[in-house]
Amino acid sequence: MPYRLYQEEKQKAVNILNDIKVKLYSRGWFPATSGNLSYKLHDDPLYFAITSSGRDKGTVTHEDVIFVDKEAKPIEKTKLKPSAETKIHSQIYQKTDAGCIIHIHTVNNNFVSSVFFDEGFVPLKDMEMIKALDIWEENAYIKVPIIENFFDLDKLAEEAGKAINPSVPGLLVKNHGIYAWGKDEFEAKRHIEAFEFMFEHMKNMIIFRGTKNIFQEE
Ligand SMILES: CSCCC(=O)C(=O)COP(=O)(O)O
Numbered sequence: 001m002p003y004r005l006y007q008e009e010k011q012k013a014v015n016i017l018n019d020i021k022v023k024l025y026s027r028g029w030f031p032a033t034s035g036n037l038s039y040k041l042h043d044d045p046l047y048f049a050i051t052s053s054g055r056d057k058g059t060v061t062h063e064d065v066i067f068v069d070k071e072a073k074p075i076e077k078t079k080l081k082p083s084a085e086t087k088i089h090s091q092i093y094q095k096t097d098a099g100c101i102i103h104i105h106t107v108n109n110n111f112v113s114s115v116f117f118d119e120g121f122v123p124l125k126d127m128e129m130i131k132a133l134d135i136w137e138e139n140a141y142i143k144v145p146i147i148e149n150f151f152d153l154d155k156l157a158e159e160a161g162k163a164i165n166p167s168v169p170g171l172l173v174k175n176h177g178i179y180a181w182g183k184d185e186f187e188a189k190r191h192i193e194a195f196e197f198m199f200e201h202m203k204n205m206i207i208f209r210g211t212k213n214i215f216q217e218e
């Protein structure tokens, strides 16, 4: 028997996504309708709420959120289209314990994804903000994976699934953006804010003194 979504849990997911969307939009993090967000409702079978495709993230309407399954198919009759990147969200839910995923395009995440693409990851170390990713060891050194921005979205989703590092709650797509996640909306937002803070710092340091010293202590 198909899983039945209750009005109350659907409304909770819509409210959560709208709340984050508007907060992050006000920081300039969803320019030109870019980005998408999702919130998991059920694990097995997987069902989640996700933003509809191509919409202005700065406004809230009753057409902003759709409920989909693991295959990115709407589970209710709708004329709306789920985000074009729904299969990437599905992969992240299948490969991690994420309960909420946020995807944004920013100048800073595009910059680091391009500069470090050949290494395959952005190296993060010597920054207090790493602790906001819930990584508390001394001298923590983490690698945020970067994948090619495949035009074929099925291929992009497949490669995203392969590249996920379970101990790092984020994945960059070259010259595209970042997906960051957490067990709930609070954690997902904290993680994306931490990544963006560190990417901005890194960009500024690279502009200031080049990439020369970034890998020195490896
Ligand atoms: C306008 S940016 C190109 C599409 C994209 O990368 C994105 O994040 C938004 O896609 P969606 O289908 O979720 O609107």
Ligand SMILES: [Zn+2]
Residues within 6 Å of the ligand: 034, 035, 036, 085, 103, 105, 176, 177
């Ligand atoms: Zn995108």
